Amino acid sequence: MKIMNYLSGITLAMALLLAGCKKDEVSSAITVDFSASKTALMAGDSITYKELAQGTVSNWYWEFEGGEPATSNLSGPTVTYKTPGTYSVTLKLKNAAGEAILTKEKMIVVGYSTIKAAFTQSKTVALQNEMLQFSDKSSGLPTSWKWEFTSLATGTVISSDKQHPEISLTDTGFYNIRLIASNPDYRDTLLKEKALHIIDPHTLAASFGADVQAIYEGQQVQFTDQSLGIASEWAWEIKGAGTTLRSAGQNPSFQFDKAGVYAVTLSIKNTVASNSKTVERFINVIPANGLVGYFPFNGSINDEGPLKLPVTKRGQVGAVQAGRNGLTTGIGRFDGSGGIIVGDDPAFNMGAGDFTISVWVQSTSTVRMMVWQESGKNGSKDNQAWLRLNSSATQYTAFNTEDAAGGSFLALADPGNIADGKWYHVVAVRSGLVTKIYINGQKMTERSSTTGIKDVSNSAAFKIGMQEGASSFSNYFIGNLDELIVYKRALTDAEITELGTY
Structure with a gap:
């Protein structure tokens, strides 16, 4: 009898335990709901979804009709809609008690975007009857296009409704080009006047x-x-x-x-x-004799000399198309935030030998600024050579060679003030003990070192447009430089004059 009562107690306890578990499972059941940051949008817009379920959720699975991405396992995903239309959204949630799913039909309505007409053309000058390609670049998902090519000579209009037409034109002379790009909600027009010149194929124009x-x-x-x-x-x-x-x-x-x-x-x-x-x-x-570095700034800041040394830049420095002395091939532009670092190389180092560094300079800045610096870095009595503008009120253009024994420094007052917006050809020469400065082919000053020939090179790099110190750079150049040329020999007066004509 006691045994039976004992077993009955166990049975009752287990039943109560199971009943409790069932109650927990029921309380953990999920009720699915969600919202979107907006439901009416234009093509290309993005929206964020938010799960609003009741109950503990351990797994999310979204399906976005017409969206990118099309599915997601995040609780609050961001989705982009690029194509106009009406789209449904589905969310499936799971936990240990099971899963639940909800689809909201036609929840998202995506409309067309505003149009901005744009196009490119394969040529601006072409031959009569030559096949030409025009490419629509309009934004806003246009669905129709109207092109008009109007001859200014005859008034003839050639039309096309293709997105990227290929056409040939018979009438010679200039053409206006009009593109009207449209979608069901918006349209935009772009007119380019005299955008195309058609010439007779027998007419020649040398180039x-x-x-x-x-x-x-x-x-x-x-x-x-x-x-x-x-x-x-x-x-x-x-x-x-x-x-x-x-x-x-x-x-x-x-x-x-x-x-x-x-x-x-x-x-x-x-x-x-x-x-x-x-x-x-x-x-x-x-000239190639003795040449070790050549920076023409024609489309790049690279060394185009025989060594082709690697260069890196700091700040806003680059080559731009601009004219100098009748040339329009390019110049180096420096905005005072950085310069060019030329990798150290034994073949480039001037050491205690003769050298010439020629450069064209254009600036209006009155701040102290370095045109170029060979080696240096550790301050006074370090191995270095440099050319600097505006060192002081009486040192407008300064050239220095220096080593552990001291420096051999020379500088120009007027007429050495060359930061007046004009182009100047500035050449620094070291020939044995003698250093010289030339401006526009004329030798302006020279001096002989009283402490021996300076060894101007160490393991530091060659810099253009800035000065390197022990822990930072300074004295950034502001203006334009062109045709910076480095020779490991002392050029003659005649050669320097000739360089100034290039």
Whole structure:
């Protein structure tokens, strides 16, 4: 009897325990709900979802019709809708008690975006009946396009409703191009006047380019015929440094063995027409003897000399298309926030040898600023050489060579104040004990070191447009530099004068 009562007690306890567990499971059941940061949006907009379930959730699974991403396992995902339409959203939640699912049909309504018409064209000058490509670049999901090409000479209008039309035009002269881009809710119009010039294929307009325009002796230049019209004959004539180079090829290559500035002429002809073009000072060739560094700033800040040393930049420094002395190939622009670091190399270091550093300078700044610095870094009596502007009220242009025995410093007052917005050719020369400064081909001052020849190089880098100190950089250059050239020899007066013509 006692045994039976004992067993009955166990049975009752287990039943009560199971009943309690069932109650917990029921209380943990999930009721699904969710919301969105907005439900009406334009194509390209993003919205964020928020789970609003009742009950403990251990797993989320979202499905977004028409959205990116299409699914998510996050509790509060962000979704982008790029295509107009009406879309449903589904959320499935899970926990130990089970799962629940809710779909909200047609919850998200995505409308069209505003249109901004834009396009590109394969050419701005083309031949009569030449096939031309036009590409729609409009934003806002346009669904229809209307192009109009209007001849200003005849008034003729050529139309197209393609997104990216390919057309050819018969009438010669200038054309206006109009694009109207539309979707069901918005439209926009872009008109480009005189955006295209059509010429007779028998009419010739000579033009040319080159892969490089600033080189040193012994290098080659590849020329490219860029003429308009259909030419059948080509005649190239390149004159400079007392020499004339010629070719009858369409795209010839020339080697330049003598330093100088070269003019290039291209003459073209066909059976009914001829034309020619001459560009003065098109190719610049500098002497190669002793050359170790060449920074022409033609499209880059790179060393184009024979060593091709690696360079890095600090701050806003770069090469820009601009003119100097009749050349438009590019200059180096420095805004006072940084400069160029040229990797140290034994072949580049001047040490105790002769050297010449030539550079074109343009600035209006009155602050102290470094044009270039060889080595240095550790302050006074460190191995270094530098050229600096505005050192003081009586030291407008200063050139210093220095080592552990002290410095050999020379500076110019007026007329050494060259920060007046004009271009100046500034050359620093060390020849044995003697250092010199030249401006625009004229020797302005010189001095002889009283403490021996300075060893100006150590393991520090060569800097352009800034000064390196022990822990930081300073004296940043503000303005433009061009054609910075480094020679490991002392150039003669005649050579320096010649460099100033390049």
